[in-house]
Amino acid sequence: MTKTPPATRILSGPLSMFGAKVQIAALEKGIPFELTMVPFIAGDAYEPKHPDVLRVNPVKQQVPVLIDADVALFDSTQIFEYLEDRYPPPEWLALWPEGIAERARARQLEQKADEVFFPNVIKLFGLQEAMQSAPAVAACAACARYYEEMEGLLATREYLAGPYTFADIAFYMACVFADRKGAGMTDATPRLLAWRTRVGDRPAVRAVVDPMMRFLASQGRGVPAFLQR
Numbered sequence: 001m002t003k004t005p006p007a008t009r010i011l012s013g014p015l016s017m018f019g020a021k022v023q024i025a026a027l028e029k030g031i032p033f034e035l036t037m038v039p040f041i042a043g044d045a046y047e048p049k050h051p052d053v054l055r056v057n058p059v060k061q062q063v064p065v066l067i068d069a070d071v072a073l074f075d076s077t078q079i080f081e082y083l084e085d086r087y088p089p090p091e092w093l094a095l096w097p098e099g100i101a102e103r104a105r106a107r108q109l110e111q112k113a114d115e116v117f118f119p120n121v122i123k124l125f126g127l128q129e130a131m132q133s134a135p136a137v138a139a140c141a142a143c144a145r146y147y148e149e150m151e152g153l154l155a156t157r158e159y160l161a162g163p164y165t166f167a168d169i170a171f172y173m174a175c176v177f178a179d180r181k182g183a184g185m186t187d188a189t190p191r192l193l194a195w196r197t198r199v200g201d202r203p204a205v206r207a208v209v210d211p212m213m214r215f216l217a218s219q220g221r222g223v224p225a226f227l228q229r
């Protein structure tokens, strides 16, 4: 008997935090998908470029890429929007909250995780040998300030935007990479630490993050202490 391949394809990378976002969201929603991990070489580069990545994302040449029949998309945030439209609640798990204002706030938090918090972590990628340098110290301080801001949100709710949403997925993955690069959260933000455990214990999150950590370990690279199980 021939097996019908899932309609949806996701192209990600073994250490792609943006790809992991999409994988987690698809698993949370229970969407059947076929995963292609693009080649990864030492030096944190995805080479050679996969032909489908070049076709769908020719300028940026980045993962994740999602292909679903005649829809082909790049950018994790754009893919989140598509997944919620294509697999809407109540049949599929809602990953945006109900209510226009709540959804807008959740979208903003999702975007801030990628565009406000994560750029500090990207700076640290190139400063691993100079963590005492002024730019590294400034990037770590910016991460700490962002953690404090999220700690404030969690005073009144379990997840960043109320219910569990794409915003939590995005920020969780950004936090994993921040920790890897020396800007992890501390006891100064206990609610955020509890949030990290809450999100990290979700089966969909573990199903993506655990193999990623195994990959890191297989390469002799450090695994964040909170993910050493």
Ligand SMILES: N[C@@H](CCC(=O)N[C@@H](CS)C(=O)NCC(=O)O)C(=O)O
Pocket: 013, 015, 016, 017, 018, 019, 045, 046, 060, 061, 062, 063, 064, 074, 075, 076, 077, 114
């Ligand atoms: N804004 C994009 C960022 C995607 C991105 O930076 N992808 C990285 C991997 S995490 C990549 O493919 N890098 C390979 C390269 O730039 O050559 C998104 O949200 O998907």
